[in-house]
Amino acid sequence: MNLFAVTVLLAQCCGLHDSIIRGVYVNPYQASRKDYWQEIFERADSGLINTVIVDFKGDYGFLAYDSKLELPKEIGAVKNHLDIDFLIENTSRHNLKLIARIVCFRDNYLARHKNCGIRDDSTQLWVDKKEMAWTNPYHDDVQDYLLAITKELTDRGIKSIAYDYVRFPADGDVTRIRLTRVKGSRVDAIARFLEKVRHQTDAEIGICVFGFSVWRTLHAEGQDLERLGGFIDVLYPMLYPSHFHRDFKNEATENWRNYWIYFDSARESRDKLPPRVKVVPFVQGFEYRAENYGPDYVFSQIHGAIAAGSDGFIIWNARSNYSTCWRALEWTRNSILMRHAQAPGEEGRGTNRDRYPEEWFDESLLQGSEFGPKDDPGL
Numbered sequence: 001m002n003l004f005a006v007t008v009l010l011a012q013c014c015g016l017h018d019s020i021i022r023g024v025y026v027n028p029y030q031a032s033r034k035d036y037w038q039e040i041f042e043r044a045d046s047g048l049i050n051t052v053i054v055d056f057k058g059d060y061g062f063l064a065y066d067s068k069l070e071l072p073k074e075i076g077a078v079k080n081h082l083d084i085d086f087l088i089e090n091t092s093r094h095n096l097k098l099i100a101r102i103v104c105f106r107d108n109y110l111a112r113h114k115n116c117g118i119r120d121d122s123t124q125l126w127v128d129k130k131e132m133a134w135t136n137p138y139h140d141d142v143q144d145y146l147l148a149i150t151k152e153l154t155d156r157g158i159k160s161i162a163y164d165y166v167r168f169p170a171d172g173d174v175t176r177i178r179l180t181r182v183k184g185s186r187v188d189a190i191a192r193f194l195e196k197v198r199h200q201t202d203a204e205i206g207i208c209v210f211g212f213s214v215w216r217t218l219h220a221e222g223q224d225l226e227r228l229g230g231f232i233d234v235l236y237p238m239l240y241p242s243h244f245h246r247d248f249k250n251e252a253t254e255n256w257r258n259y260w261i262y263f264d265s266a267r268e269s270r271d272k273l274p275p276r277v278k279v280v281p282f283v284q285g286f287e288y289r290a291e292n293y294g295p296d297y298v299f300s301q302i303h304g305a306i307a308a309g310s311d312g313f314i315i316w317n318a319r320s321n322y323s324t325c326w327r328a329l330e331w332t333r334n335s336i337l338m339r340h341a342q343a344p345g346e347e348g349r350g351t352n353r354d355r356y357p358e359e360w361f362d363e364s365l366l367q368g369s370e371f372g373p374k375d376d377p378g379l
Helices: 003-014 034-045 070-074 084-093 140-155 186-200 225-231 254-272 295-307 326-341
Strands: 021-026 051-057 097-103 160-164 204-210 234-238 282-284 312-316
Touching (some): 021 034, 021 097, 034 084, 051 140, 070 140, 084 097, 097 140, 140 160, 186 204, 186 225, 204 225, 225 254, 234 254, 234 282, 254 295, 282 295, 295 312, 295 326
Parallel strands (some): 021 051, 021 312, 051 097, 282 312
Protein backbone atom coordinates (compact mmCIF):
# COMPACT_ATOMS: atom_id res chain seq x y z
CA MET A 1 0.00 0.00 0.00
CA ASN A 2 1.56 3.32 -1.01
CA LEU A 3 1.67 6.50 1.07
CA PHE A 4 -1.28 8.11 -0.67
CA ALA A 5 -3.54 5.11 -0.12
CA VAL A 6 -2.47 4.84 3.52
CA THR A 7 -3.12 8.47 4.32
CA VAL A 8 -6.45 8.46 2.48
CA LEU A 9 -7.58 5.54 4.64
CA LEU A 10 -6.41 7.37 7.75
CA ALA A 11 -8.53 10.34 6.79
CA GLN A 12 -11.55 8.07 6.33
CA CYS A 13 -11.24 7.07 9.96
CA CYS A 14 -10.98 10.69 11.12
CA GLY A 15 -14.04 12.28 9.51
CA LEU A 16 -14.21 15.81 8.16
CA HIS A 17 -10.90 17.59 7.74
CA ASP A 18 -11.66 20.47 10.11
CA SER A 19 -12.38 18.08 12.97
CA ILE A 20 -8.70 17.15 13.08
CA ILE A 21 -6.59 19.61 15.07
CA ARG A 22 -3.59 20.67 12.97
CA GLY A 23 -1.72 23.25 14.97
CA VAL A 24 1.55 25.03 15.63
CA TYR A 25 2.97 26.71 18.72
CA VAL A 26 3.71 30.46 18.59
CA ASN A 27 6.00 31.98 21.21
CA PRO A 28 5.15 35.43 22.63
CA TYR A 29 7.91 37.21 20.72
CA GLN A 30 6.80 35.95 17.33
CA ALA A 31 3.20 36.50 18.38
CA SER A 32 3.93 40.21 18.80
CA ARG A 33 4.90 40.53 15.10
CA LYS A 34 2.12 41.25 12.63
CA ASP A 35 4.34 40.10 9.72
CA TYR A 36 4.77 36.70 11.38
CA TRP A 37 1.00 36.39 11.74
CA GLN A 38 0.60 37.19 8.05
CA GLU A 39 2.42 33.97 7.17
CA ILE A 40 0.43 31.99 9.74
CA PHE A 41 -2.85 33.31 8.35
CA GLU A 42 -1.77 32.42 4.82
CA ARG A 43 -1.00 28.86 5.93
CA ALA A 44 -4.40 28.69 7.62
CA ASP A 45 -6.18 29.95 4.50
CA SER A 46 -4.44 27.24 2.47
CA GLY A 47 -5.76 24.58 4.86
CA LEU A 48 -2.40 23.55 6.35
CA ILE A 49 -3.33 24.46 9.92
CA ASN A 50 -6.49 25.22 11.83
CA THR A 51 -5.12 25.83 15.34
CA VAL A 52 -2.50 27.97 17.07
CA ILE A 53 -1.33 27.68 20.67
CA VAL A 54 0.17 30.93 21.98
CA ASP A 55 1.96 31.76 25.23
CA PHE A 56 -0.18 33.99 27.41
CA LYS A 57 1.82 33.09 30.51
CA GLY A 58 5.31 32.13 29.39
CA ASP A 59 8.13 29.86 30.49
CA TYR A 60 9.59 32.38 32.95
CA GLY A 61 6.22 33.15 34.50
CA PHE A 62 5.53 36.53 32.90
CA LEU A 63 2.14 37.39 31.44
CA ALA A 64 2.51 38.22 27.76
CA TYR A 65 -0.63 40.36 27.57
CA ASP A 66 -1.94 43.54 29.21
CA SER A 67 -3.33 41.93 32.34
CA LYS A 68 -5.47 44.14 34.56
CA LEU A 69 -4.94 41.91 37.61
CA GLU A 70 -3.27 43.64 40.55
CA LEU A 71 -0.90 40.89 41.72
CA PRO A 72 0.82 40.29 38.36
CA LYS A 73 1.35 44.05 38.04
CA GLU A 74 2.63 44.26 41.61
CA ILE A 75 5.31 41.59 41.07
CA GLY A 76 6.37 42.96 37.67
CA ALA A 77 5.08 39.98 35.71
CA VAL A 78 3.13 41.87 33.02
CA LYS A 79 5.13 42.25 29.76
CA ASN A 80 2.35 42.99 27.23
CA HIS A 81 3.74 41.37 24.08
CA LEU A 82 0.34 40.34 22.73
CA ASP A 83 -2.59 42.24 21.30
CA ILE A 84 -5.47 40.07 22.46
CA ASP A 85 -8.12 41.84 20.41
CA PHE A 86 -6.01 41.45 17.25
CA LEU A 87 -5.46 37.74 17.94
CA ILE A 88 -9.08 36.94 18.69
CA GLU A 89 -10.42 38.90 15.71
CA ASN A 90 -7.92 37.59 13.16
CA THR A 91 -7.73 33.97 14.26
CA SER A 92 -11.52 33.86 14.00
CA ARG A 93 -11.41 35.51 10.58
CA HIS A 94 -8.98 32.87 9.33
CA ASN A 95 -10.82 29.95 10.99
CA LEU A 96 -8.04 29.28 13.47
CA LYS A 97 -8.72 27.91 16.91
CA LEU A 98 -6.79 30.02 19.45
CA ILE A 99 -5.45 28.19 22.51
CA ALA A 100 -3.83 30.08 25.39
CA ARG A 101 -0.80 28.28 26.85
CA ILE A 102 -0.37 29.01 30.55
CA VAL A 103 2.85 27.88 32.22
CA CYS A 104 1.72 27.04 35.74
CA PHE A 105 4.14 26.29 38.56
CA ARG A 106 7.46 27.22 36.94
CA ASP A 107 7.37 30.93 37.72
CA ASN A 108 10.31 33.22 38.49
CA TYR A 109 7.98 36.06 39.45
CA LEU A 110 5.34 34.60 41.74
CA ALA A 111 7.88 32.28 43.40
CA ARG A 112 9.58 35.34 44.91
CA HIS A 113 6.33 36.72 46.31
CA LYS A 114 5.74 36.04 50.00
CA ASN A 115 5.68 32.28 50.63
CA CYS A 116 4.58 31.14 47.17
CA GLY A 117 7.93 29.66 46.11
CA ILE A 118 9.34 26.20 46.75
CA ARG A 119 12.17 26.32 49.32
CA ASP A 120 15.20 24.11 49.82
CA ASP A 121 16.59 22.51 52.98
CA SER A 122 18.35 25.77 53.92
CA THR A 123 15.05 27.72 53.56
CA GLN A 124 16.37 29.46 50.44
CA LEU A 125 14.38 29.66 47.24
CA TRP A 126 14.90 26.39 45.35
CA VAL A 127 15.85 26.63 41.66
CA ASP A 128 16.15 24.01 38.93
CA LYS A 129 19.05 23.32 36.54
CA LYS A 130 18.21 26.44 34.55
CA GLU A 131 18.12 28.59 37.68
CA MET A 132 14.35 28.83 37.41
CA ALA A 133 12.23 29.12 40.54
CA TRP A 134 9.01 27.19 41.06
CA THR A 135 5.86 27.91 43.01
CA ASN A 136 4.33 25.46 45.47
CA PRO A 137 1.35 23.64 43.89
CA TYR A 138 -0.06 22.92 47.37
CA HIS A 139 -0.38 26.65 48.09
CA ASP A 140 -3.93 28.00 47.71
CA ASP A 141 -2.63 31.46 46.77
CA VAL A 142 -0.66 29.94 43.87
CA GLN A 143 -3.66 28.02 42.58
CA ASP A 144 -5.90 31.08 42.95
CA TYR A 145 -3.37 33.21 41.03
CA LEU A 146 -3.53 30.82 38.07
CA LEU A 147 -7.30 30.62 38.33
CA ALA A 148 -7.57 34.42 38.24
CA ILE A 149 -5.45 34.55 35.07
CA THR A 150 -7.61 31.86 33.47
CA LYS A 151 -10.80 33.73 34.34
CA GLU A 152 -9.40 37.00 32.98
CA LEU A 153 -8.52 35.37 29.66
CA THR A 154 -11.87 33.64 29.30
CA ASP A 155 -13.66 36.88 30.13
CA ARG A 156 -11.72 38.55 27.33
CA GLY A 157 -12.71 35.92 24.79
CA ILE A 158 -10.12 33.11 25.07
CA LYS A 159 -12.08 29.90 25.49
CA SER A 160 -9.41 27.20 25.27
CA ILE A 161 -6.57 26.82 27.81
CA ALA A 162 -3.53 24.54 27.75
CA TYR A 163 -1.79 24.33 31.11
CA ASP A 164 1.91 23.50 30.88
CA TYR A 165 4.34 22.76 33.72
CA VAL A 166 1.24 21.69 35.60
CA ARG A 167 3.43 19.55 37.83
CA PHE A 168 6.17 19.54 40.44
CA PRO A 169 9.82 20.07 39.38
CA ALA A 170 11.63 17.17 37.72
CA ASP A 171 15.22 18.40 37.25
CA GLY A 172 17.84 20.00 39.46
CA ASP A 173 18.57 18.78 42.98
CA VAL A 174 15.01 17.79 43.81
CA THR A 175 16.19 15.96 46.94
CA ARG A 176 16.67 19.35 48.60
CA ILE A 177 13.07 20.44 48.06
CA ARG A 178 11.14 21.07 51.26
CA LEU A 179 7.43 21.55 50.61
CA THR A 180 5.06 23.31 52.98
CA ARG A 181 1.28 23.17 53.37
CA VAL A 182 1.38 19.58 52.15
CA LYS A 183 -2.03 17.97 52.02
CA GLY A 184 -2.26 14.61 50.31
CA SER A 185 -0.07 13.35 47.48
CA ARG A 186 1.44 15.45 44.73
CA VAL A 187 -1.17 14.08 42.35
CA ASP A 188 -3.80 15.29 44.84
CA ALA A 189 -2.40 18.83 44.64
CA ILE A 190 -2.54 18.93 40.83
CA ALA A 191 -5.99 17.32 40.79
CA ARG A 192 -7.29 19.87 43.32
CA PHE A 193 -6.11 22.73 41.11
CA LEU A 194 -7.72 21.31 37.97
CA GLU A 195 -10.94 20.56 39.84
CA LYS A 196 -11.05 24.18 41.00
CA VAL A 197 -10.65 25.40 37.42
CA ARG A 198 -13.27 22.93 36.20
CA HIS A 199 -15.85 24.20 38.65
CA GLN A 200 -15.15 27.92 38.32
CA THR A 201 -14.67 28.49 34.57
CA ASP A 202 -16.29 27.49 31.31
CA ALA A 203 -12.96 27.14 29.53
CA GLU A 204 -11.90 24.11 27.55
CA ILE A 205 -9.20 22.73 29.85
CA GLY A 206 -6.13 20.99 28.47
CA ILE A 207 -2.93 19.86 30.14
CA CYS A 208 0.51 19.33 28.61
CA VAL A 209 2.22 16.30 30.15
CA PHE A 210 5.48 14.40 29.88
CA GLY A 211 5.32 11.76 27.15
CA PHE A 212 6.27 9.02 29.56
CA SER A 213 3.33 9.85 31.85
CA VAL A 214 1.25 8.09 29.20
CA TRP A 215 2.94 4.84 30.18
CA ARG A 216 3.15 5.12 33.95
CA THR A 217 2.14 7.47 36.76
CA LEU A 218 4.79 10.07 37.57
CA HIS A 219 4.19 10.38 41.31
CA ALA A 220 7.05 12.79 41.97
CA GLU A 221 5.77 15.18 39.30
CA GLY A 222 2.11 14.68 40.20
CA GLN A 223 1.04 13.41 36.77
CA ASP A 224 -1.48 10.56 36.86
CA LEU A 225 -3.57 10.52 33.69
CA GLU A 226 -6.32 8.30 35.06
CA ARG A 227 -6.79 10.65 38.01
CA LEU A 228 -6.41 13.97 36.18
CA GLY A 229 -8.47 12.88 33.19
CA GLY A 230 -11.68 13.50 35.12
CA PHE A 231 -11.07 17.26 35.17
CA ILE A 232 -9.85 17.97 31.63
CA ASP A 233 -11.16 18.19 28.09
CA VAL A 234 -7.88 17.72 26.19
CA LEU A 235 -4.63 15.90 26.85
CA TYR A 236 -1.52 17.24 25.10
CA PRO A 237 1.17 14.55 25.61
CA MET A 238 4.66 15.71 24.63
CA LEU A 239 5.75 12.58 22.79
CA TYR A 240 8.92 13.98 21.21
CA PRO A 241 11.06 11.02 20.07
CA SER A 242 14.18 12.86 21.25
CA HIS A 243 12.93 12.69 24.84
CA PHE A 244 12.53 8.90 25.02
CA HIS A 245 15.44 6.54 25.58
CA ARG A 246 16.67 5.15 22.26
CA ASP A 247 15.72 1.62 23.33
CA PHE A 248 12.08 2.68 23.66
CA LYS A 249 10.33 1.48 20.47
CA ASN A 250 13.71 0.58 18.99
CA GLU A 251 12.64 0.10 15.38
CA ALA A 252 14.85 -0.48 12.35
CA THR A 253 14.57 3.10 11.13
CA GLU A 254 14.20 6.44 12.85
CA ASN A 255 10.91 7.26 11.16
CA TRP A 256 9.37 3.90 12.04
CA ARG A 257 10.39 4.48 15.65
CA ASN A 258 8.67 7.87 15.51
CA TYR A 259 5.53 6.27 14.09
CA TRP A 260 5.29 3.65 16.81
CA ILE A 261 6.01 6.08 19.65
CA TYR A 262 3.03 8.16 18.57
CA PHE A 263 0.76 5.27 17.58
CA ASP A 264 1.25 3.25 20.76
CA SER A 265 1.34 6.27 23.07
CA ALA A 266 -1.88 7.70 21.65
CA ARG A 267 -3.59 4.33 22.09
CA GLU A 268 -2.23 4.08 25.65
CA SER A 269 -3.58 7.55 26.39
CA ARG A 270 -7.02 6.54 25.15
CA ASP A 271 -7.02 3.56 27.50
CA LYS A 272 -6.35 5.76 30.53
CA LEU A 273 -8.75 8.63 29.81
CA PRO A 274 -12.53 9.05 29.74
CA PRO A 275 -13.89 8.76 26.16
CA ARG A 276 -14.86 12.46 26.07
CA VAL A 277 -11.23 13.64 26.55
CA LYS A 278 -9.45 14.52 23.32
CA VAL A 279 -5.87 13.37 22.73
CA VAL A 280 -3.77 15.90 20.79
CA PRO A 281 -0.05 15.06 20.94
CA PHE A 282 2.73 17.58 20.52
CA VAL A 283 4.93 16.73 17.53
CA GLN A 284 8.68 17.35 17.51
CA GLY A 285 9.36 20.16 15.05
CA PHE A 286 13.02 20.62 16.01
CA GLU A 287 16.31 18.85 15.32
CA TYR A 288 17.39 17.77 18.82
CA ARG A 289 18.70 14.16 18.78
CA ALA A 290 17.22 13.54 15.33
CA GLU A 291 19.55 11.73 12.93
CA ASN A 292 17.69 12.79 9.78
CA TYR A 293 15.46 15.71 10.67
CA GLY A 294 13.22 16.87 7.85
CA PRO A 295 9.62 16.70 6.58
CA ASP A 296 9.61 12.88 6.78
CA TYR A 297 10.69 13.02 10.42
CA VAL A 298 7.78 15.32 11.22
CA PHE A 299 5.25 13.46 9.08
CA SER A 300 6.11 10.07 10.60
CA GLN A 301 5.01 11.40 13.98
CA ILE A 302 1.80 12.88 12.59
CA HIS A 303 1.09 9.66 10.71
CA GLY A 304 1.40 7.58 13.90
CA ALA A 305 -0.79 9.93 15.92
CA ILE A 306 -3.63 10.06 13.40
CA ALA A 307 -3.47 6.34 12.63
CA ALA A 308 -4.04 5.67 16.32
CA GLY A 309 -7.17 7.81 16.35
CA SER A 310 -5.80 10.99 17.92
CA ASP A 311 -7.91 14.12 17.64
CA GLY A 312 -5.04 15.91 15.93
CA PHE A 313 -1.60 17.23 16.72
CA ILE A 314 0.33 20.42 17.46
CA ILE A 315 3.87 20.92 16.18
CA TRP A 316 6.30 22.41 18.68
CA ASN A 317 9.28 24.53 17.75
CA ALA A 318 10.56 26.85 20.49
CA ARG A 319 11.54 29.51 17.93
CA SER A 320 8.20 29.02 16.13
CA ASN A 321 10.12 28.36 12.91
CA TYR A 322 8.19 25.86 10.79
CA SER A 323 10.08 26.11 7.52
CA THR A 324 10.85 22.38 7.67
CA CYS A 325 7.34 21.42 8.74
CA TRP A 326 5.16 22.99 6.04
CA ARG A 327 5.90 20.15 3.59
CA ALA A 328 4.76 17.55 6.13
CA LEU A 329 1.63 19.60 6.71
CA GLU A 330 0.97 19.67 2.96
CA TRP A 331 1.04 15.87 2.89
CA THR A 332 -1.29 15.75 5.89
CA ARG A 333 -3.74 18.31 4.51
CA ASN A 334 -3.97 16.78 1.07
CA SER A 335 -4.46 13.25 2.31
CA ILE A 336 -7.38 14.41 4.47
CA LEU A 337 -8.96 16.57 1.78
CA MET A 338 -8.66 13.94 -0.94
CA ARG A 339 -10.67 11.51 1.16
CA HIS A 340 -13.18 14.17 2.18
CA ALA A 341 -13.66 15.15 -1.47
CA GLN A 342 -14.94 11.66 -2.25
CA ALA A 343 -17.74 11.88 0.34
CA PRO A 344 -21.33 12.64 -0.76
CA GLY A 345 -21.94 16.37 -1.02
CA GLU A 346 -24.70 18.52 0.35
CA GLU A 347 -28.16 18.21 -1.16
CA GLY A 348 -27.18 15.22 -3.27
CA ARG A 349 -24.61 17.04 -5.38
CA GLY A 350 -22.36 13.99 -5.12
CA THR A 351 -19.03 15.62 -4.26
CA ASN A 352 -17.45 17.98 -1.74
CA ARG A 353 -14.47 18.64 -3.97
CA ASP A 354 -15.86 21.90 -5.41
CA ARG A 355 -16.10 23.36 -1.91
CA TYR A 356 -12.30 23.81 -1.84
CA PRO A 357 -9.73 25.42 -4.14
CA GLU A 358 -8.55 23.05 -6.87
CA GLU A 359 -4.89 23.54 -5.94
CA TRP A 360 -5.58 21.86 -2.62
CA PHE A 361 -6.03 18.55 -4.43
CA ASP A 362 -2.66 18.26 -6.12
CA GLU A 363 -1.68 14.60 -5.66
CA SER A 364 1.91 15.54 -6.45
CA LEU A 365 2.12 17.19 -3.03
CA LEU A 366 1.94 13.71 -1.53
CA GLN A 367 4.95 12.54 -3.48
CA GLY A 368 8.47 12.63 -2.14
CA SER A 369 7.91 11.20 1.34
CA GLU A 370 9.93 8.07 1.89
CA PHE A 371 7.84 7.19 4.94
CA GLY A 372 5.12 4.92 3.64
CA PRO A 373 4.98 1.19 4.46
CA LYS A 374 3.86 -1.46 2.04
CA ASP A 375 1.34 -2.65 4.60
CA ASP A 376 0.36 -0.21 7.36
CA PRO A 377 0.04 -2.03 10.72
CA GLY A 378 -1.92 0.92 12.03
CA LEU A 379 -4.94 0.08 9.89
